[in-house]
Amino acid sequence: MSATASFAEDCEAPDPARRIAVAAHEIRTPLGGILALADLLLAEELSEAARGHAAALKTSAEHLLSVASALLGADMAPRRAEEVELDAFLARVAPALEARARSKALDFTVLRAPGAPARVIANEAALRQIVENLADNALRATASGSVSLAIEPVACDGAEATLRIVVRDTGPGLGPTPERLFQPFVQGESARGAAGLGLALVAEIARGMGGGVEARNRPEGGAEVAARLRLAMPRRPAPAGRPRRVLVAEDNAVNRRVIATLLEHFDLAFDMAMDGAEALAAVSAGGYDLVLMDATMPTLDGLEATRAIRALPAPHGAIRVVGVTARAFPHEIAAFRAAGADEVVTKPLSVAELWRAIAGEAAAV
Structure with a gap:
């Protein structure tokens, strides 16, 4: 069955929650390509106007991605964690919020x-999602006056930080x-214009x-609303080996371009296979x-191709396989691993997570 037919069948299912979840999963795949291509555009030498357009494109795609994630129930569980540099993170989220503040003649820090x-x-x-919903409220x-955003320490022991x-x-x-503001569909008296779900999320x-x-x-007037988080501190993994040649099994042209750009960035040699059958032949x-094995492909999907690779005689059957999927519910990731994948990464692709999977490094926890 083709991916399109499978999607259509899932969307005709009688359960509305299932239809929403399937649609949200499918939306994430093209958004991953849009976000990666926007990043590539922003790395080019652009005019000021073109750079502004590319940045706006990326911001809009990120917002749509957060909406799709919210439709999956405040994002998929477990959430994918990676190292976040907080100053860079604030620099990414602040411009859109600053623009909104300027439109109301508010100071924003x-x-x-x-x-x-x-x-x-x-x-x-x-x-x-936390920052944008707190700031939106x-x-x-x-x-009139001001709005400020801060990341403040509560406790830190070197391995874990509460912020x-x-x-x-x-x-x-x-x-x-x-405290009522954190209940679904509750709004502040002067914060109309939304569904009252942001702070509940x-x-x-x-x-x-x-x-x-x-x-x-x-006490001096106004409000203070905060989210308190307990987060791990990054550990630097020991250097790991790198593959000599990578086979990418991916039928989507945009995704092939994105992965190719990332592998070139990693200075890795690679070839492309258009489906699981081509991948199996190439590994043989x-x-x-x-x-790098995409999950959903025509002719032979990623799970079937991975099982077939594992059935090959040594050394071909022992090749490292990293599954790549936009359908990232825990049972779907578990199914990919059960088929023989050594690691599974989810779309939209994280550069850091993809490198960890390729190099065989343990993710920081």
């Missing part, structure tokens, strides 16, 4: 407070029961990251020591 670590292990999309409620992502504003405050994400949420009225002929 961003700070990584003294004592907050420079790097943490976290899911950046989750951090972005404050920007809608505040008519607060906090937004403060000079708006009308939160009323007598600030923040609360769910924060709990999933070992923390919680806080809200209070500031030898000359490769790693396969």
Whole structure:
């Protein structure tokens, strides 16, 4: 069955939640390509106007990705974690928020407070959802004055850090029961214009990251709303070996271009296979020591091709296989591993996670 037919069949399923989950998964695949291509555009020498267009394209795609993730239930569980450099993260999320503040003549400041670590292990999309929802609430409620965003330390022992992502504003405050804002469909009196789900999503994400949420009225006026997170600190893995030649099994042209660019960045030699049958034939002929295997392909899908590779005689059947999939529910990843994949990475591809998988490094925890 083709991927298109499978998608159509899943979307005709009677369960609305299943239809939404399938659609959200499928949306993530082209968005991964759009985001990667936007990054490539931004790495080129562009005019100021073109750079602005590319940045806006990336921001819009990131927002759509966060919406698709939210449709999956505050993103997929477990969330993919990687090393996040917090100053760079703030530099990525701040411009759009600053533009909104300027449109209302508000001052907007961003700070990584003294004592907050420079790097943490976290899911950046989750951090972005927290920041954007906290800031959106404050920007809608505040008519004059300022809004500030800060990442502040609570505790840090070198292996783990507890941080607060906090937004403060000079708006009308939160009323007598600030904690109600974290309930679904509840809005502040002066923050109309949304469904009342943003802060409920923040609360769910924060709990999933070992923390919680806080809200209070500031004595000097305005509100303070924060998410408290418990995050691991990065460990530097020992250098690992690198493959000599990689086979990429991927039927989507945009994804092939994205992966090719990443492998060129890693200075790795590679060949492309258009489906699982081509990949199986190429591995059988030898000359490769790693396969990047897409999950959904015509003729022979990634799981079937991986099982067939594992059935080959040594040494061909022992080649390292890294599964690549946009369908990243835990049972789907487990099925890929059960088929014989050594590692599985999810789309949109993370450069750091892809390199760890290729090099055979253990992910930091």
